[in-house]
Every structure is written in C-alpha cells, then in structure tokens.
Amino acid sequence: MDSKSFFCVDAHTCGNPVRLVAGGGPILKGENMSEKRQHFLREYDWIRTGLMFEPRGHDMMSGSILYPPHDPENDIAVLFIETSGCLPMCGHGTIGTITIAIEEGLIQPKIPGVIRMEAPAGLVLIDYQEKDNRVTSVKLRNVPAYLAAENLQVECPDLGMLTFDVAYGGNFYAIVDPQENFKGIQDFTASQLISWSQVIRKRINAQYNFVHPQDATINGCSHILWAGDTIDPSSTARNAVFYGDKAIDRSPCGTGTSARMAQWYAKGKLKKGDLFIHESIIGSKFTGKVEDVVKMDKYDAIIPSIEGWAKVYGYNTIKIDNNDPYAYGFQV
Ligand code: PYC
Numbered sequence: 001m002d003s004k005s006f007f008c009v010d011a012h013t014c015g016n017p018v019r020l021v022a023g024g025g026p027i028l029k030g031e032n033m034s035e036k037r038q039h040f041l042r043e044y045d046w047i048r049t050g051l052m053f054e055p056r057g058h059d060m061m062s063g064s065i066l067y068p069p070h071d072p073e074n075d076i077a078v079l080f081i082e083t084s085g086c087l088p089m090c091g092h093g094t095i096g097t098i099t100i101a102i103e104e105g106l107i108q109p110k111i112p113g114v115i116r117m118e119a120p121a122g123l124v125l126i127d128y129q130e131k132d133n134r135v136t137s138v139k140l141r142n143v144p145a146y147l148a149a150e151n152l153q154v155e156c157p158d159l160g161m162l163t164f165d166v167a168y169g170g171n172f173y174a175i176v177d178p179q180e181n182f183k184g185i186q187d188f189t190a191s192q193l194i195s196w197s198q199v200i201r202k203r204i205n206a207q208y209n210f211v212h213p214q215d216a217t218i219n220g221c222s223h224i225l226w227a228g229d230t231i232d233p234s235s236t237a238r239n240a241v242f243y244g245d246k247a248i249d250r251s252p253c254g255t256g257t258s259a260r261m262a263q264w265y266a267k268g269k270l271k272k273g274d275l276f277i278h279e280s281i282i283g284s285k286f287t288g289k290v291e292d293v294v295k296m297d298k299y300d301a302i303i304p305s306i307e308g309w310a311k312v313y314g315y316n317t318i319k320i321d322n323n324d325p326y327a328y329g330f331q332v
Contacts, residue, residue, distance in 0.1 A: 002321060002322045002323060003319055003320065003321040003322065003323075004024060004047075004049060004319070004320050005023075005024055005296075005317055005318065005319050005320075006021050006023065006024035006025070006047070006316075006317070006318045006319075006320070007021070007022050007023030007024060007062070008020060008021050008022065008051070008316040008317070008318075009022055009100045009104055009312060009314070009315055009316070010312070010313055010314040010315070010316050011096045011099060011100050011310050011311060011312040011313060012096065012250075012310060012311060012313065013092035013093070013095045013096040013099075013308060013309070013310040014092065014095075014250070014251035014252065014280060014284035014285070014286065014308050014309065014310070015250030015251055015282050015284050016060060016062065016092045016096075016249050016250040016251035016280075017058075017061055017062055017096075018061035018062060018063060018064065018092065018093055018095075018096025018097060018100070018310065019051060019052075019057070019061060019062070019064075019121035019316070020063060020064050020065075020066070020096070020097055020100045020101065020106075020127065021047075021063060021064070021065045021081075021123040022066070022100075022104065022106055024047075024071070025065035025066070025067075025079075026040065026043075026044045026047065028044075028067065028079070028208065031070060032070050032118065032120075033067070033070075033077050033078070033079060033118050033119055033120040034088070034120045034121075034215055034217055034218075035121040036067065036077075036079060037079060037086050037088070037145050037217070038217060040079055040081075040086060041085065041086055042188060043063065044270070046320070046327075046328045047081070047320070048081040048082075048085070048086065049179055049328045049329040050318075050320040050327060050328050050329050051063060051081065051318060051320070051329075052081060052082055052083045052329065053083060053328075053329025053330055053331055054308060054326075054329060054330055054331065054332070055326055055329070055330075056318055056320075056329065057083070057329065059083060059244060059245070059246040059247045059331075060083070060244070060248075060249070060250065061082065061083055062080070062081070062082035062083070062090065062092070062093055062249045063080075063081045063082065063093070064079060064080050064081065064090075064093050064096075064097045065078070065079045065081065066078060066097070066101065066106060066107070067079065068070060069116070069118050070118060070276065071118070073116060074116040074118050074123070075107055075108075075109050075110060075115045075116050075117065076101070076107050076115060076116075076117050076118070077117070077118035077119075078093075078094070078097055078117055078118070078119055079117070079120070080093050080120070082243070082244065083243075083244035083245065083331075084222060084243055084244040084245070084247075085222075085318070087120075087167045087170070087210075087222075087255070088119065088120045088121035088170055088171060088172055088215075088217075089119045089120065089121035089122075089124070089143060089169075089170025089171065089254075089255050090119075090170070090171075090254065090255060091140065091142065091169075091170065091251075091253060091254005091255050091257065091258065091286070091296075091306050091308075092249065092251040092253065092254050092308070092310075093254075094117065094119070094124060094126070094138070094140050095138040095140065095160045095254065095306075095308045095309065095310050096310040098115060098117070098126055098135070098140075098310075099128075099135040099138060099266050099309070099310035099311075099312065100136045100310070102128060102130065102135050103133065103134060103135055106258045106310075108258075113127060113128060113129070113130070114126065114127055115128070116138075118196075119170075120217075120218075121143045121170045121212075121215070121218060122143040122144075123143070124140050124141065124142060124143065125140070125162045126138060126139065126140050126141070126143040127139045133216070135309075135310070136309065137307055137308070137309050138307065138308065138309070138310065139305055139306070139307035140254065140305060140306050140307075140326050141291055141303060141304075141305045142169065142170055142254070142255070142303065142304050142305065142306060143170055143259045144294055144296040144299075144301035144302070144303060145167065145168055145169040145170070145258040145259055145261065145262035145301060145302055145304050146167065146168055146262050146266070146296055146299035146300065146301035146302070147165060147166075147262050147263050147265075147266035147267075147302075148166045148167060148168055148172065148210055148299070149165065149166045149208070149267075149300070150165040150166075150211075150263075151163055151165070152165070152166065152174075152204075152207075152208060153205065154174075154200045154203050154204050154207070155170050155203065156181070156182075156196050156199065156200050157195070157196060157199055158192075158196070159181045159182055159196065160181045160245060161181060161303070162176055162179065162182060162200070163177075163179055164177075164183055164204075165177075165206070165263050166204075166210055166221055166239055167260065167262045167263040167266075168210075168212065168237055168262070169254075169255040169256060169257070169258025169259030169260070169261075169262060169304065170254070170255035170258060170259075171222050171223050171255045171256075171259075172210045172218075172219075172220060172221045172222060172223070172259075173221070173223045173224070173225045173241075173255070173256055173259040174200070174201070174204050174221050174223070174224050174225070175225045175227065175259065175260060175263055176225065176226050176227065177320050178225045178227060178228065182226075182281055183228075184227065184228030184229050185226050185227065185228030185229075185238065185239070185240045185281065186229045187207075187228075189282060190240065190248045192301055193226055193240050193242060194242060194246055194247075194248060197224040197226075197242035197268060198245070198246075199220055200224065201221060201222075201224055201242070204221050205220055205221055205316075208221070211297075213296070213297040213299075214296075214297070222243065223241055223242060223253075223256060223323055224241070224254075225239050225240075225241050225242075225253070225256045225259065225260060225321045226239060226240045226241075226242070227239055227260075227326070228240070231279060231283045232256070232279065232283070232285075232290070233278050234277065235277040235278070235279045235285060236275070236276045236277045236278065237260065237276070237277075237278055237279070238278070238279040238280070238281075239252065239253065239256060239278060239279070239280070239281075240280075240281040240293075240310055241253040241256040241259065243285055245331060246331075248281055248283065249280060249281070250280055250281065251280050251284055251286070251308065252278040252280040252284060252285060252286040252308075253278075253280070253286075254286065254306040257276065257286050257288045257304070257306055258288070258304040258306060259279040260266050260278070261276050261288050261290055261302060261304045262301065262304065264276070264303050265290055265300075265302045266300065268324075270290050270302075271290065272290050272291075272292065272293050272302075273289070274289070274290050275287060275288065276288035276289065276290070284308075285308070286306050286308040287306070287307040287308070288305065288306050288307075289304065289305045289307075290302050290303075290304060291303045291304065
C-alpha cells in the first residue's frame with residue numbers, strides 16, 4: 001500500500017491540541033484497551049508518528065482513536081496517541097475527544113450527558129454539558145491516583161540538586177515543587193524548563209523504577225510537573241507539564257492535575273470533596289475535585305475528577321504516503 005488516508009477532526013482543550021482520528025484507524029487485537037495499546041505500539045506506531053510528528057504534527061501534538069467498548073455496559077473505548085507514544089490515560093485528550101465525538105455524532109451515549117469510557121489505564125466516567133449543539137464542558141472521573149514516592153533527589157543542570165515527589169494520575173509524574181534551588185515556573189522560560197526536563201527525566205528513570213501495581217505495562221516516569229505561582233489569585237496552583245521530547249502542555253494537564261491532587265491528599269493538603277483549580281503555563285484552567293478516597297494495593301489513593309472545555313476547529317484528511325520521504329514524520 002503506497003498511501004493511506006486518515007480523516008481527523010482537530011480541536012484544542014484549553015489550548016492543547018487533540019487530533020481525533022475518526023476514519024482510517026487500524027483494527028486492533030486485545031481483550032481491553034491496555035492489550036490493544038500494546039498491539040498498536042508493536043504494529044501500527046507509524047500511524048502515530050506520521051500523524052503526530054512534523055511535518056503533519058508538531059511537538060505538542062496529541063490525539064486519539066475510538067474503538068467499540070469491550071464491556072457492553074460502556075459507551076466507547078479510546079486509544080491515546082501523541083508525540084511520546086500511546087499514553088495509558090490523557091485528561092486533556094479525553095476532554096477534547098469527548099467534545100469532538102459528541103459534536104460530530106461519533107458516539108451515541110446510552111444516557112445522554114453521561115459516557116463510560118474505557119482507557120488503557122482503566123474505566124473513566126464522564127459527564128458533559130451541552131448548549132446549542134456545542135459541548136460546553138466535560139468532567140471526567142479518572143482512574144485511582146496516588147503518591148508513589150516522596151522526597152527523592154535528582155541533580156539538574158544549572159539549578160543543582162532538586163527534591164521531587166512521584167505521583168500517578170494515569171501516567172507517572174515527577175513533581176518539582178518550589179524549593180531552595182527552584183523558586184517556581186514564573187522565573188523561567190518554557191525552553192529552559194524543557195531542556196532541564198529532558199535531562200532530569202533520563203536521570204530519574206535511570207535511578208528509580210515506577211511500575212503500576214495492577215498493570216506492569218504502565219511504567220516509567222514519563223512526565224515532569226514543574227510548579228509555581230498562579231496568575232489568578234483565585235486558582236489553587238499552577239504548573240508547567242513536560243511531555244514527549246519538547247512539549248509543555250498548554251492545558252493544565254488532566255493526569256498531571258490528578259497526580260498533583262493525589263500528592264496534596266497524601267500530604268494532608270486536600271481532603272475528600274475539596275476543589276483544586278489548576279492553571280496551565282498559558283493561564284487556562286481545569287477544575288479538579290477529590291471525589292473519593294480508595295485503597296489501591298498498598299496505596300491510599302483518590303478518585304480525582306477533572307473538568308474543562310475544548311473547541312473543535314477543523315477537519316483534516318491526512319495522507320501518509322510511502323513516496324513521501326517524511327511519511328512517518330521526524331523530530332528535530
Ligand atoms: O492532560 O493528561 C493530560 C496530558 C498528558 C499529556 C499531555 N496532556
């Protein structure tokens with residue numbers, strides 16, 4: 001086959017891109033989305049790199065492919081694709097995917113306003129609001145989030161020794177809070193944070209091993225969450241989340257917000273029922289809430305919810321053509 005076309009709907013969630021592949025996605029093998037994720041990574045990763053990397057995508061590009069649910073009680077199953085690979089879970093990706101899928105009629109939920117979504121990381125329960133055929137907000141009840149380790153240390157170029165915690169919110173996050181050698185994201189540019197993240201993520205994964213207790217395919221500290229002062233004094237906290245090779249999330253990052261709420265819960269700074277308004281690097285906001293408290297293996301975990309909005313902005317039929325030397329994309 002010389003050329004394959006993908007019908008994509010493009011949106012952004014609070015500033016971060018979501019490219020939903022509505023036509024052309026591969027048929028995958030597996031009993032659940034975790035197994036289908038592994039099949040995709042083994043055999044179809046060229047679709048991800050072709051659609052996410054330059055020249056068809058960019059450093060922040062992120063997307064999804066819809067599948068029928070494995071459990072008939074559920075409405076939809078989702079594979080997340082992005083520049084770094086296939087995430088077990090993506091919060092901004094979920095908000096964008098659900099907005100697109102409802103507005104474009106790609107899902108018919110059993111109960112209007114409610115969607116049960118299977119992600120590789122587990123079941124995610126969603127409520128959404130609509131007005132004039134537009135989705136105005138999406139709230140997702142995420143998989144259990146927990147603090148995995150605290151007060152670890154890593155040497156960072158320019159800054160010196162940094163102390164960080166690691167929390168899981170659908171992906172593993174190294175959380176760097178303001179401290180002696182790092183006063184907060186307000187003092188630095190995105191490109192400084194990116195270059196330090198590239199180095200410390202490698203060092204963290206060489207020094208420490210993080211594996212999800214119920215799914216060993218979810219492992220490694222993939223994201224760095226740098227904290228700092230809020231722009232709006234009414235927000236709870238602000239972050240810059242590094243992912244992929246060169247990306248800082250433009251949204252407040254759903255799995256990062258979940259991880260940070262789990263960290264705050266474990267440190268006694270949040271309790272069940274509390275809200276957490278998280279700001280992104282560009283000042284866009286998600287509203288988080290500690291919905292419930294659960295035991296997950298040895299961890300005292302929380303069930304976080306994240307609420308935000310997305311806007312659909314385009315339709316894009318993208319061709320991956322074997323005659324194109326950059327068919328499968330490139331990164332610089
Ligand atoms: O919103 O969970 C998220 C996310 C992960 C990577 C980029 N955004």
